[in-house]
Amino acid sequence: MAPETYLEYGPGEVARAQWANAAAGPLMAAVVPASLIPFRQPLPRLASLSFADATSP
Template sequence: METTRARRRIPLFVFALSAMVLTALYVVSKVHFALAGELGVTGGPEVDPSSYTAYGPGEVAAAQWGNVAVGMLGIGALLLPLLPVARRLPRWVLMVPLFAFALLMLAGGVGMLVRALTSDVGGAAFGWYSLVWSALIAMTALRVRGREAERNRAGLAVTTE
């Protein structure tokens, strides 16, 4: 008699929802900075006042609203694998944006941590935040990748004939 040990895995929705919460907090921070017309992000490095000279009237707020839009796209990319329509999409359609998002956050997190450790501008808090955020996004993408294999093992694979 063969015994099998069921592996307990954290479900896709746990990673996706956790990453969406961190993304939503980023969006809220960017809305705050947009309304205030300020550069920066909560927990990020201090912004040099000379940075504002590169922007015209209203452009700082516009840039921050652009960051809000990017954050909302991130939430959409994290939400899509949880929707029923995702089962009919090729995995790469879901995974490519997620891995790109994870790499973007990884690069930002590493960059902010290095800058925080080598200067006195701060930003380590958002650097660590970005690394955790990146890991959650990457785990969401990896769960999307593994979803088809799990469905095949369970005999639930959808045929496209």
């Protein structure tokens, strides 16, 4: 990326985007192994219902 292209951004916008990119790596590094943890019991009913409510149209 040419240095001139950074002139299109306002103050702090580039740093904010870089911090967001830096946070995405550890977040995915935590989510993927967490999704592989076997659960011995199903989620509590309240958690299941709140997730279903959040995803329904």
